[in-house]
Amino acid sequence: MTTFIRALLAGSFLAPVIIAAAPVAAHDAPTDATSAVAGAAASPASADWVARSNQYTQQLLEMQAQFQPEGASQAGLEQFDGLAMDLGPKIGERYVAASRAMQDEFKAALARETDPNLKQDLAILIASLQQDIDGTQISDRLMLDWYDVPQMIFGNINSLLDDQVAPERRAKARELLERYTGIHPGTTPLTELAKARFADSRADGKIGPYRGDLDDTLPKIPTYIAGIRELFAKYDIAAPEALDALERQLTEYGEWESATIVPLARDSFRLPEELYAFRLRQVGIDIPPQELIERARRGFYETRAQMEMLAPQVAAKLGLPTSDYPSVITALKQDRIPQDQLEARYAQVLAQLEEVIRREKIISxxxxxxxxxxxxxxxxxxxxxxHMLPPRLIGNTGERGQFVLTTGPATSDSTGFDDFNFAAAAWTLSAHEGRPGHELQFAQMVERGVSQARILYAFNSTNAEGWALYTEAEMLPHEPVEGQLIALQHRLLRAARAMLDPMLNLGLTDVATAERVLRDEARFSPAMVKQEVDRYTFRMPGQAGSYFYGYGRLLDIRMEAELALGDKFDRMAFNDFVVGQGLLPLDLLAQAVREQFVPAQRGR
Known part of the structure; x- marks a missing residue:
């Protein structure tokens, strides 16, 4: 299975805060590409070079759309609405061949072009393709091809059937569903294609999916079926034959998975070492995992100590009988926001955060x-x-990103989520997913005309999540003291992730220890603890450490600029500059700050 298609199975081309699509660091590009940008630093978008860069990116988008048109549609290329992914024979070989051919074209352009920013974008595209090639070959060599088809279909339909998508585009959902179910002329049901690709991939020495992944996803099939029916009903799109066919096919696919895939599932969640190392590089973690663990252990200790110091202030403010941070967090969770008031409460907090941002001149x-x-x-x-669903990134006509608060069904027992639906939690989560975090990050890139290469192909979890965690820190001093404590709790979680994900996947700890740390030290609910362990073990192994690592890198870039500029350092100018670079790999962002931002500020 190509890493490009594997990354898109959740149904979002970027899904930057859900699942990364073809993430890349420019320093992973071939030597001739990286050397071309060694002396170039990114600058804010200007029409000439950005337009030329976007032409090259368009070529890559159109090539990839031949394999996964849903991703191109979600990015904004309307000509691919209603078309379904290619799961035909030899998909991996065909994708690698197409990627290599496009790499050759971009390398020739890299030698031909002279603008340093354009050359930088070409290097980003070349590196993205190389990462796809590497990941596809590693995966095809080591893993059986299993596709979570029900989740993938729901994700793609959910992206198309949205209030911000034009009605004429939403109407294409019927064609897409008919293609998925084989009703459209010349198509084969996606479930049958997925079964065939699994059969093709079978070979001695390959490993199947983790049993826990199957245990998690198989019971969700009826939920996905119901969710798709609800979307078609909401937008009054009549497709009874396709919807009935989908229900039959997905139900049968689940039965096939139980009979065929489950017996071949592996009992250990640990990936082959080579594949886990690739996953770390893919999300932008470019240091050895042991070094990440060591940094995270120190960060965990320091953040926990800060929580211990702050908790008595919260207890005094609220008149609580005990002042240790676990007891204070437990008390704060009692201030639960009713489900029907969550949107209004979060909107109120977001408005208050914006007032602070304007008053303190944090960012535009x-x-x-x-x-x-x-x-x-x-x-x-x-x-x-x-999570945040990104806005339309190409041809945007006013579409905006959406902060989606998923807290799971409300429960009256102790097994459900209680981590986001209490008053003190609304502050840091709103800063992270809303403003000045992810929502603003993507809104500003679209408004400023940042090149598509930097939005779509320079993305990785480290640069995206690093920004969001950095903005949590920017807002923390301006939040009520109880909000500050929960902000630190979430910072503690990010340090725990950077410890526990690599430790679990390298066999340095066990699930019981990870659960204890998350439950007893970080103080999260049983449902949240399960979600976290699932993330480390099968949902996104390697990704969880990107928050802590990206945050640390961005803090270092910020402090380097502060020390270089002294009294001339302007926080708002710095934050605007960082967002204006798009999702550059952090090495290149540091270079841009050093070579452009600092000299410009000195000259003021």
Whole structure:
């Protein structure tokens, strides 16, 4: 299975805060590409070179759309609406061949072009393709090809059937569903193609999916089916034959998975070492995992100590009988926001954060409010963590990103989520997913005309999540003291992730220890603990450490600029500059700050 298609199975081309699509660091590019940008630093978008860069990116998008048109559609290329992914024979070989041919074209352009920013973007595209090639070959060599087809179909339909998508585009959902189910002329049901690709991939020495992954996803099939029916009903799109066919096919696919895939599933979640190392590089972690663990252990200790110092202040403010941080967090969770009031409460907090951002001159703001909504039951199943859905990235006509609060179904017992639906939690989560975090990050890139290469192909979890965690820190001093404590709790979680993900995957600890740390030290709910361990072990192995690592790298870039500029350092100018670079790999962002931002500020 190509890593490009594997990354898109959750149904979002970028899904930057859900699942990364073809993430890349420019320093992973071939030597001739990286040397071309060694002396170039990114600058804010200017029409000439950005337009030429976007032409090259368009070529890559169109090539990849031949294999996964849903991704191109979600990025904004309307000509691919209603078309379904290619799961035909030898998909990996064909994708690698197409990627190599496109690499050759981009390398020739790299030698021909003279603009340093354009050369930098070409290097990003070349590196993205190389990472796809490497990941596809590693995966095809080591893994059996199993596709979570029900989740993938729901994700793609959910992206197309959205209030911000034009009605004429939403109408294409019927064609897409008919292609998935084989009703459209000349098509084969996606479930049958997935079964065939699994059969093709079988060979001695390959490993199957983790049993826990199957145990998690198989019971969700009825939820995805119901979620798709609800979307078609919501937008009054009549497709009874295709919907009935989908229900039969996905139900039968689940039975096939139980009979065929489950017996071949592996009992250990640990990936082959080579594949786990690739996953770390893919999300932007470019240091050895042992070094990441060591940094995270120190960060965990320091953040826990800060929580111990702050908790008595919260207890004094609220008149609590005990002042240790576990007891204080437990007390704060009692201030639960009713489900029907969550959107209004979060909107209120987002408005207050914007007031602070303007007053303290933290970063420039768009002139419209954040879109925030609760996740549906099917969205909760597909992506349990709160997240931001990016806006249309190509040809945007006013579409905006959406902060989706997924908290799972409300429960009256102790097994459900209680981590985001209490008053003190709304502050740091709103800063992270809303403003000045992910929502603003993507809104500003679209508004400023950042090149498509830097939005779509320079993305990785380290640069995206590093920004969001950095913005949590920017807002923390301006939040009520109880909000500050929960912000530190979430910072503690990011350090725990950077410890536990590599430790679990390298066999340095066990699940019981990870659960204890998350439950007893970080103080998260049983449902949240399960979600976290699932993330480390099968949902996104390697990704969890990117928050802590990206945050640390961005803090270092910030402090280097502060020390270089002294009294001339301007926080708002710095933050605007960082967002204006797009999702550059952090090495190149540091170079841009050093070579462009600092000299410009000195000259003021």
């Amino acid at each position: 703001l768009p002139d419209y409010p954040v879109l925030m909504r609760l996740g549906s039951e099917a969205e909760n199943a597909a992506s349990p963590a709160p």
